[in-house]
Amino acid sequence: MSITNTASAQWKGSLKQGKGVVSTNSDALSDVPYDFKQRFEGQAGTNPEELIGAAHASCYSMALSMILGESDLEADSIDTSAEVTLDEVDGGFAVTKVHLTTRASIPGADESVFQEAAEKAKAGCPISKLLNAEISLDAKLA
Known part of the structure; x- marks a missing residue:
C-alpha cells in the first residue's frame, strides 16, 4: 500500500528580504507565511524545523499507541x-538533532513495558x- 500526501511552498525574493507561504493538501496549512x-x-x-517537529511528535505518538496496542495496552x-x-555546520545549516519528550497515561502499563514501547516507536515511526x-528531486527552470 502506498499513500501520498503533498505540501507546497512558494518563495519570492532574496533570502533575507523575501517572503514565502507554505500549504498542505488537507488545508491544515493554507498559505501560512514564513x-x-x-x-x-x-x-x-x-x-521548516517547526513543521518537522510537529510531524515527528504526531507520528511518534501514533506509533507509540500502535506498539502499546500490541501489548493490549x-x-x-x-x-x-x-x-x-x-x-x-561547515558554513551552512543542518538539522543536527531532534529531541522527543513524551508523557503518557497508560492504565496497567509498567515502566519496562512503556520504555521498550517508547524506544520501538522512536526507531520505527515513519518520520x-x-x-x-x-530524497529524490525533479527540478526544471520555468
Missing part, C-alpha cells in the same frame, strides 16, 4: 513534543525513518 526572521532570528511564525493520553535543533530517507 521568512528569514521567523527561521533564523526567532521571530514569531512558522519555519491503550493510552488515556500521549503528549509528545519535539525539539528540532538547527545548527550552523524517524524519514530523517535517513532517500
